[in-house]
Structures are given as structure tokens and as C-alpha cells.
Amino acid sequence: MQDSIIKTITFVQQTLKDAEAGHDWFHIERVYKTAVNINKKEQGNELVIAFAALLHDIADPKFNNGDEELGPQVAESFLQSIAIDEETVKHVKLIIQHMSFKNSFDGNSFTSKEMQIVQDADRLDAIGAIGIARAFTYGGFKNRVLYDPAVKVEEHLSKESYKNTTAPTINHFYEKLLLLKDMMNTAEGKKIAEKRHQFMLDYLDHFYSEWEGN
Numbered sequence: 001m002q003d004s005i006i007k008t009i010t011f012v013q014q015t016l017k018d019a020e021a022g023h024d025w026f027h028i029e030r031v032y033k034t035a036v037n038i039n040k041k042e043q044g045n046e047l048v049i050a051f052a053a054l055l056h057d058i059a060d061p062k063f064n065n066g067d068e069e070l071g072p073q074v075a076e077s078f079l080q081s082i083a084i085d086e087e088t089v090k091h092v093k094l095i096i097q098h099m100s101f102k103n104s105f106d107g108n109s110f111t112s113k114e115m116q117i118v119q120d121a122d123r124l125d126a127i128g129a130i131g132i133a134r135a136f137t138y139g140g141f142k143n144r145v146l147y148d149p150a151v152k153v154e155e156h157l158s159k160e161s162y163k164n165t166t167a168p169t170i171n172h173f174y175e176k177l178l179l180l181k182d183m184m185n186t187a188e189g190k191k192i193a194e195k196r197h198q199f200m201l202d203y204l205d206h207f208y209s210e211w212e213g214n
Helices: 001-015 026-043 045-057 069-080 086-099 100-105 113-124 129-143 159-163 169-175 176-184 187-211
Strands: none
Touching: 001 026, 001 045, 001 069, 026 045, 026 113, 026 187, 045 069, 045 086, 045 113, 069 086, 086 113, 113 187, 129 169, 129 187, 169 176, 169 187, 176 187
């Protein structure tokens, strides 16, 4: 098991060495560590969780012309190349296909304890102090303004609406980040999310105060 994890870590580090800072190896490492910690209480399949956490953003659609099949395919090919059993490969591929926030608009047709753990770990990295940093890093990457009071927050009702938004970064807090606390699956994920959620609320209070020159 350890040898296959080391090989996967090396593959991910090499593949994502030039990735945008919010979706780079360090994001993967944080999600992996968080998933392992959550699993200490949840007792899911360690190998499936490790592979899914490490490979979940191996070819993020946002940076691959919206191709949602590329990531699962790359993960599948890599795992097969290091002789991982087909049942594990299939499970990991399903997790990667279904775990993202944007897919929640379609209604997930797949879930498992392992997916819930990795999904929580990924969503936890999108909130709190690091979540704030990642939001503004990606906003800068896309050349979006920080905030524009004239641009109202949208309630996205479809995957396409969410994917195609060009709203200011502050709007992203209301359109995704502040929604994640109530979307956690595991007891440990919910516990961690409470604190990180409150940190974002406090941050927004400071942001609006400073925006007004206070």
C-alpha cells in the first residue's frame, strides 16, 4: 500500500508542478491529510480514500477546456499502470466523477462512505482561511474584480449557470463557499466546517467595513 501511495504522490507532484496555486500539489496534500484524519473516525477504505484524494484534481476541468472526463480517465490509466485492482480503480474513478460542487446541481447518482470523506476534505479546503486565499487566487487568475456592489449575488440553479459565472470574487462566497457548511457529509467534517464557516463570516464583516473606509 505504501509503495503505491508514494508512486501516486510522485505522479501528482510532477503532473501539477505548474498548476494554479489554488489547485496545485499543496491543495492536494491538504485534502489528502484532511481525508486521512476524517477517516480515523469514519473507518472507510483507506486505499480508496488515499487514491481519490490524491487524484481528484489531476486534470481539473477548469483548466482543461471544461473536459469533465479527462480527470477520471487520467486517474484510471495511472492506477492501472501501477497494478491497482480493478474494483479499487472503478471506485476511485466514480468518486472523482461525482464529488465536485458543480455536480451537486445535477443530483449525484453515486455515493459511498469513501466519497463522502474525500468530498468533505475537498470542501473543507474551500472554506476558512485557506478557502479565502484560494478564492482570491483563482479570482486573480481569471482577472475578476474583488467586489462590485452593483453585481448582485446569483442563486445558481444549474451546473452551466455556475460554471459560466464571471461575478466578482466576493459573490463566490455566497454562491458556493458559505453553502458548503450545510453540505458536509461526516460528523467530523461538519465539526471542522463550523469554525471555518464562522471565520469567513467574520472576514466578510471586516471586508465590508474596510470597503466603506472604516
